[in-house]
Amino acid sequence: MALEQLCDVVQRCQAIKDEGFSPEDYDLFFTAGRTCIEQGNSAQVLSILVDEKNKNIVRCMGWNLLGSLVQILLKKEDRNLPHCHAILSHLLEVGSPKELLVGLLEQVEEADSASIAETVTLLLKPLQTVLLRLGMKKASSVGMALSTLLSQVTRLPVPVTKEQEEDDVFGLCRCCSALLQFVKPFVEEIKEVVKDNNRISKDNELRVELLKFCMKSLSEPLLEVHLKDPDTLLKSPLRDFATEILIILSSIGESLPDLLSRSVLKRREVPGFLEEEVRYPKESLACLSHLLFVDHIAVDIFPAVLSPVFVLQCNMEYIELLLSRTEESRLQKGLELYEKSLIRVEDNSLPVDLLELKTFFSVPQNLVKVMTLCPDQTLRTKGLKVFQLSIDKFNTEAKYKFFKGMLKTSHHAGVEGYIIKNIKNQIDFSLKPCNGNDWFLGKYLLPLLRLVLCLPHGPETDLLQNLDKIMESLNLLRYMLIRDKEWENETGIWTELYKIEDNYLKPLRTGLNMSKAHYEAELKSVKENKKISSKDSKASVCTVTVDHEKLPHMTPEMQIQVLQSAVFTFDLIESVLGRIEEIIEAKERPLS
Amino acid sequence: METNERTAVDYSGRRKRASTRPTKLSGLYVLKDVLLLNLLLFRESFAEKELISAIQRLRKPDPYEDKPLDLHAESLSISRCSFKTHDALIGRLQARGARHSGAFMMAADPVRAWSDEQLKNEEVPKKDLIKFIQENAAHSFLAEHKLLGNIKNVAKTATKEQLVQAYNQLFEKKRFKGTDVDVVTEQVEAAKISDAPKETKTEPADEGPPKFTKSILKKGDKTNFPKKGDTVSCWYTGTLENGTVFDTNIPTSAKKKKQTKPLSFKVGTGKVIRGWDEGLLTMSKGETARLEIESEWAYGKKGLPDAKIPPNAKLIFEVELVSID
Numbered sequence: 001m002a003l004e005q006l007c008d009v010v011q012r013c014q015a016i017k018d019e020g021f022s023p024e025d026y027d028l029f030f031t032a033g034r035t036c037i038e039q040g041n042s043a044q045v046l047s048i049l050v051d052e053k054n055k056n057i058v059r060c061m062g063w064n065l066l067g068s069l070v071q072i073l074l075k076k077e078d079r080n081l082p083h084c085h086a087i088l089s090h091l092l093e094v095g096s097p098k099e100l101l102v103g104l105l106e107q108v109e110e111a112d113s114a115s116i117a118e119t120v121t122l123l124l125k126p127l128q129t130v131l132l133r134l135g136m137k138k139a140s141s142v143g144m145a146l147s148t149l150l151s152q153v154t155r156l157p158v159p160v161t162k163e164q165e166e167d168d169v170f171g172l173c174r175c176c177s178a179l180l181q182f183v184k185p186f187v188e189e190i191k192e193v194v195k196d197n198n199r200i201s202k203d204n205e206l207r208v209e210l211l212k213f214c215m216k217s218l219s220e221p222l223l224e225v226h227l228k229d230p231d232t233l234l235k236s237p238l239r240d241f242a243t244e245i246l247i248i249l250s251s252i253g254e255s256l257p258d259l260l261s262r263s264v265l266k267r268r269e270v271p272g273f274l275e276e277e278v279r280y281p282k283e284s285l286a287c288l289s290h291l292l293f294v295d296h297i298a299v300d301i302f303p304a305v306l307s308p309v310f311v312l313q314c315n316m317e318y319i320e321l322l323l324s325r326t327e328e329s330r331l332q333k334g335l336e337l338y339e340k341s342l343i344r345v346e347d348n349s350l351p352v353d354l355l356e357l358k359t360f361f362s363v364p365q366n367l368v369k370v371m372t373l374c375p376d377q378t379l380r381t382k383g384l385k386v387f388q389l390s391i392d393k394f395n396t397e398a399k400y401k402f403f404k405g406m407l408k409t410s411h412h413a414g415v416e417g418y419i420i421k422n423i424k425n426q427i428d429f430s431l432k433p434c435n436g437n438d439w440f441l442g443k444y445l446l447p448l449l450r451l452v453l454c455l456p457h458g459p460e461t462d463l464l465q466n467l468d469k470i471m472e473s474l475n476l477l478r479y480m481l482i483r484d485k486e487w488e489n490e491t492g493i494w495t496e497l498y499k500i501e502d503n504y505l506k507p508l509r510t511g512l513n514m515s516k517a518h519y520e521a522e523l524k525s526v527k528e529n530k531k532i533s534s535k536d537s538k539a540s541v542c543t544v545t546v547d548h549e550k551l552p553h554m555t556p557e558m559q560i561q562v563l564q565s566a567v568f569t570f571d572l573i574e575s576v577l578g579r580i581e582e583i584i585e586a587k588e589r590p591l592s
Numbered sequence: 593m594e595t596n597e598r599t600a601v602d603y604s605g606r607r608k609r610a611s612t613r614p615t616k617l618s619g620l621y622v623l624k625d626v627l628l629l630n631l632l633l634f635r636e637s638f639a640e641k642e643l644i645s646a647i648q649r650l651r652k653p654d655p656y657e658d659k660p661l662d663l664h665a666e667s668l669s670i671s672r673c674s675f676k677t678h679d680a681l682i683g684r685l686q687a688r689g690a691r692h693s694g695a696f697m698m699a700a701d702p703v704r705a706w707s708d709e710q711l712k713n714e715e716v717p718k719k720d721l722i723k724f725i726q727e728n729a730a731h732s733f734l735a736e737h738k739l740l741g742n743i744k745n746v747a748k749t750a751t752k753e754q755l756v757q758a759y760n761q762l763f764e765k766k767r768f769k770g771t772d773v774d775v776v777t778e779q780v781e782a783a784k785i786s787d788a789p790k791e792t793k794t795e796p797a798d799e800g801p802p803k804f805t806k807s808i809l810k811k812g813d814k815t816n817f818p819k820k821g822d823t824v825s826c827w828y829t830g831t832l833e834n835g836t837v838f839d840t841n842i843p844t845s846a847k848k849k850k851q852t853k854p855l856s857f858k859v860g861t862g863k864v865i866r867g868w869d870e871g872l873l874t875m876s877k878g879e880t881a882r883l884e885i886e887s888e889w890a891y892g893k894k895g896l897p898d899a900k901i902p903p904n905a906k907l908i909f910e911v912e913l914v915s916i917d
Contacts, residue, residue, distance in 0.1 A: 258856075261863070299898055299899065300839075305828070305839065305868055307863060310862055310863045471613070472638060
């Protein structure tokens, strides 16, 4: 039935001149043709379509059949497969390229998640054929095609383990490899232009489309992917994909070092400046940097002569971006990039004027957030390691400025405690012969110490909350009093001591006594309450809800435990404080 | 040989038979060492040898020298029994001690060798006076009074009055050796404390000789040299000392060379390793040179394992400076 309808409409249209087909003609052709193909009469349809007399008809209307064709082809088990393939090839040759393009891309867009990989791998070659037919005007179509394809491909799940990448169940690796084949002729075309003219205009449309494609790939899926090194996985399609993207960038005239340093070098305001920013999204460049310096992708096309400090400066922008995200994969990449960039730099070499740059302060702040707030413990630990590494690379003056800044802005007792430990190490280093300097020994030390040896709320400071900071600062003070002899007083601590006693030690002692008394009283009352009413638990004053779940009340035993450990903590603080007071007293006794 | 009966005073202070000739020890100034005071204030004249051994016993070994000062090795011309030589001896020993030990310096300031009358009477030769002042005064004092240098020359230029004036001023103002900063630094050096801090390597300062060498393989135009901040483009090949090529931007075929661009960057601004920044500034347009860069101006102790550059590696680059913008 449908076949007859098809023959009818075709015959009727043969007579129409100048392709003045009516919408009904189109509809009839579409419905009849579709039905024929679906019913398995593709052989007949093929014979109609290849008929020379029907050339115009095919050119105008042929693309309509794409939908059904593709469905058949995707099923793959149909005995009509060869005919459908033949129909498709013929259509691609003869049909109007623009319409064909639209039709094919529609098919790609409409693919459901289960069949994305299949559809893409099926249609890439046809798309390429059609695009090449467009000749000089293909640039925007290429762009459209690439963007549609990438959007679909990035919906595919990213393999995490080596086995998943090998199995490639969802087809991401296949699609990436296929995409590389797809873009090859277009890249070659650009390379020819470069060869002939010795240069290429930055605004060459095809080049711009390829650039957009590379940038988009770097952001998705490459930023998500964790590449395995050749020792772990010898043949990795994703690694090849990454390598090829970088090579393409290089081939179309983008210098990798220039890309890297975009964020750092001041650019002249050129017309279309905003477009420049859009052309080189920061996230893609961050991925590029990670590929180069952590995964060592395409490292042989990257010059080895860049100064490590300059590389660090460039990368700080990307590290800042990555560390300001919350996804663990981004944080992991940010930490890796930071670590690799720092390792290249000599210890004690980064000068203080680097701290003027915004990123050299915002990155540590982000790092602190990772160290204190990230739920993943491995990331927290790694964050701390990289934090210490970054401190080691600053020179003495920069360390001083950094510590001062962190103490002023951090508001987290653990971080402050860690910084104070570093200050102690620096003072220790400076006291050794030949290491003297103005920052941790001379006139600048005392202002820093005032930041260390202070109680934010005087005697009423919450000692438990600030335990880390207090313990580290007491340790520092004790160390200095023992190490720096009174008659040498290289650090100036002895002359400052009376002020420290007034501003720090005495309020601390008061606070300690108060807190101890308070907690001991609490402890006593809880114990008594426990004895009196062991059965009826008093209704607590407040309830704690976590994630919509009310936590059970603390039993009296738990309360006692908590209070007891608080008292122990105060004892701990007191022991160090007592020791310090002893040392001071001993020195103040006149020499006999 | 004179037969003075001299007796030494032992340290319990018991005097033995006094000598026959009284001596004058006028103008005795600061003497913190109580025993030496005992020795000298009793206006006894002592045998030089006893004096030397007494002083030797008083002196502690020089902390900055391994052996105690060997006073017998002093080549001092001492004539027995003359007052001025005893004082001069003490003065010289003290001055010598001052040079070698701050501790002894604290014990006593130099003592006037002659009284005012003696100086007026022309008893004291100019040369002795000059010698005394030179041995006891601070360097800056000598400089101010133009008493530095060879004694003969000083004697020619300075009059007796000037010398006497300087001598008196020395004692009035106490500008003795050791009161000057330069003596302190001498002592510091003697104590082998180096005060050069090690923090200077942060500055990429122009210290020391350049850490690279250049040999020209092909001459450039010799007129266009890049300045700091200019954008230069170059082709290069980098090898290690053993010949391994670790980096190059020169493509293998000539055809490909048309498709690749030379490396461009702003020279002299710290974007590349220092050897390159410094080396390229010495090249002219069109020049091809061989730069051998020491590791300090390349990748130093760390090397660049990613690019197969080992630690402390000297790098050799063949660079062609194509253009300057």
